[in-house]
Amino acid sequence: MRFLQLSSVCALFLMSAAFVADKKPDFSGTWLINNDKSVLSEGGRRWNAGKLIVAQAPNKLSVKRVVTRDDGEENITTDTFTLDGKECDNSTENRTKKSTVTWSKDSTSLNFSTKSSFERNGETMESTGTEIWKLAEKGAVLSIDFASTSSRGERKGTYIYDKEKPPAK
Numbered sequence: 001m002r003f004l005q006l007s008s009v010c011a012l013f014l015m016s017a018a019f020v021a022d023k024k025p026d027f028s029g030t031w032l033i034n035n036d037k038s039v040l041s042e043g044g045r046r047w048n049a050g051k052l053i054v055a056q057a058p059n060k061l062s063v064k065r066v067v068t069r070d071d072g073e074e075n076i077t078t079d080t081f082t083l084d085g086k087e088c089d090n091s092t093e094n095r096t097k098k099s100t101v102t103w104s105k106d107s108t109s110l111n112f113s114t115k116s117s118f119e120r121n122g123e124t125m126e127s128t129g130t131e132i133w134k135l136a137e138k139g140a141v142l143s144i145d146f147a148s149t150s151s152r153g154e155r156k157g158t159y160i161y162d163k164e165k166p167p168a169k
């Protein structure tokens with residue numbers, strides 16, 4: 001009888017450990033750029049999103065990026081990704097953009113890999129980039145390590161976003 005009880009406790013422990021180990025972070029929320037904590041290469045602030053609006057489902061991620069231009073006008077783009085490594089096409093009329101997104105081996109971060117191209121003055125411009133998304137401070141901070149390469153050179157850095165707090169009721 002004692003063996004049966006001990007076996008039941010061990011089985012319960014292993015099942016709960018497996019559940020906790022499979023718990024992936026949820027990046028959902030509205031995120032506001034923290035320029036003081038972000039570390040960017042030269043020219044890196046020009047096109048970074050001041051706000052991200054992220055919705056996550058078990059195998060899907062939707063990211064709305066809000067960039068405020070120098071004239072105050074907002075440029076909003078929305079990309080949708082699957083989280084299983086399959087190629088996702090977020091091309092627009094003016095730009096091709098294909099990405100893959102996978103979970104890290106320890107399931108604590110998301111790894112983005114993107115290739116894009118567009119035409120300017122009859123010339124095709126291409127770029128490749130990576131992003132690694134991680135949550136910190138109990139989900140209150142989103143850190144995005146990025147690197148990109150194009151004909152204009154290489155950019156690297158880290159965007160830090162603070163999660164917008166819901167309005168008080």
